[in-house]
Amino acid sequence: MSNKDSTQTAAKRLDVIIVGGGFGGMYATYKFREMGMKIQSFEAGGDLGGVWYWNRYPGARVDLPSIDYSYSFSPEVEQEWTWSEQFAAQPELLRYIDFVATRLDLRKHYQFKTRITSAVWDEARKLWTVETDRGERFEAPFCIMATGPLSVPKVPDIPGVEKFKGRLLHAGRWPHEPVSFEGLRVGVIGTGSTGIQIVQDVGPQAGELFVFQRTPSFTMPMRNVPLTPEYISEVRRNYAGIREAARNSTVGGTRPQSTRAFFSVTPEQRQSLLEDAWKQGGLAMLGTFGDLMVNEEANEQVAEFVRGKIAEVVEDPKTAEALKPKGYPIFARRPCLDSSYYETYNLPNVHLVDCITDPILEVTERGVRNASGEIELDMLILATGYDALTGALIAFDVVGKGGRTVNQKWVHGGRSTLGIMMEGFPNLFMTTGPNGPSALANIIRISEHDVDWIAAAITHMQKNGLATMEPTTQAEDNWMGVVHGLAQRSLINKAKTWWVGANVPGKSQGLTMFIGGFAKYRELCAAAVSDGYSGFTFGRAEEKTKERAEA
């Protein structure tokens, strides 16, 4: 059925519409069902999982400990599920998602392979009307956009990508069937978290692997280990404490953190602390000192420590030099974890193409043409990232009061109140929105927090006979003032990354995430409630009834 036909179709009436089948959408689906609301959830993919449904590329693995990267809202799920590794690989993450969905019977609420094409606020009827690419219409007073910060893959603006006659793959839309690299000349464009995972996995399998690197990333050893039954039992006994610690931390996880200033200890102590963190692996380096993101000199010394490690591993000095990130602070680009990334460049079939000294000019029918010549390829993998943070909500028409779209509202960058609501868009809620901690903290902790906050707001409305809720302009200005004020102090602004919108041509630049930490974020969201929702205006149910009668 076309969209045109759909305008003739009667809309199905619901209480809550939920968009997205990732961690946020799944929890929202559970939460609102348990509240007895009539819900319908939508997901563009063929099943649940969000990024983990789409990102099936070789080597895909979470780089937060699995124990942290899991739901905390269900003691049953916590007690019944067993993680096999400290950092779970994508297939295990999908098995976990399947386990949760089955255990809590979530799939029946979802319509899969369904993309929302528009969401429009009907001011007279105080309802969101949502249309799908199947030509259906749904209406509900509440709409939850659990669309995720990394759900719109970005194809690079390199001329000729569409001309390539070999196999073209995007990491974020990886095929479901196995992909063989044996004997093939494979190219990978992009060396962020995704590219690094692909390179270390595909390097030993491919005939030849050409890594097209523009900006090198800092990556540190993951040092993944299997989890023993004893460890799992201990975690199960202590889940409540583990979750409480995570909720009260800046990153929403149990990673150790320090308030120690870099220059407060001797050079020998600093070296020894960094060596320990390197050996420990994971993101331990980030927790070694408290001032790495505000003290440029401290940051540079840590960066130099990691550059030294690259030189120790990579045998060819020219390749080692090209792999060393320079010109931006460490951790200002998302830190990556690897198991054998630098070692991969010691394989004779793996070649680094430095696109700074030898820029990509175009993709041709046969491969990639750099300034120095053409490299013929059988397969080209794009690990070129996402239109992040704001991309999902500007990819379709989300139309609020007075016909204003989110696209128009966000023309100068993501703008919201608490990262959850937007002035001009009543009863529309986001999880992990662009002005919350988003990519800077554990996305599952944020999702659970945001859904709980939204559920409390809706309960407040129900109890008080309120029909609509919307942040005031003043509250939104205040929140964005907090977000921007904190952002100015951070070294994150000194790197050109998706965190600041630099990866999408024409996108408004700047750090719009809340960098005050997850615990502080929770505190500020709780304060917005405890002061009687003074930053929000509410419309009464009676007004709604009256307006309906007049309509």
Ligand code: NAP
């Ligand atoms: P990304 O960090 O944005 O990296 C994209 C890469 O593509 C960059 O190296 C970029 O180079 C390169 N690129 C883009 N356009 C290019 C062009 N025209 N020519 C040459 N190179 C180009 O994307 P990502 O690696 O997919 O990671 C995105 C985020 O997903 C991560 O930061 C992380 O939050 C998440 N992620 C997490 C995991 C995990 O948990 N382990 C794994 C994968 C991803 P420039 O920097 O020079 O633009």
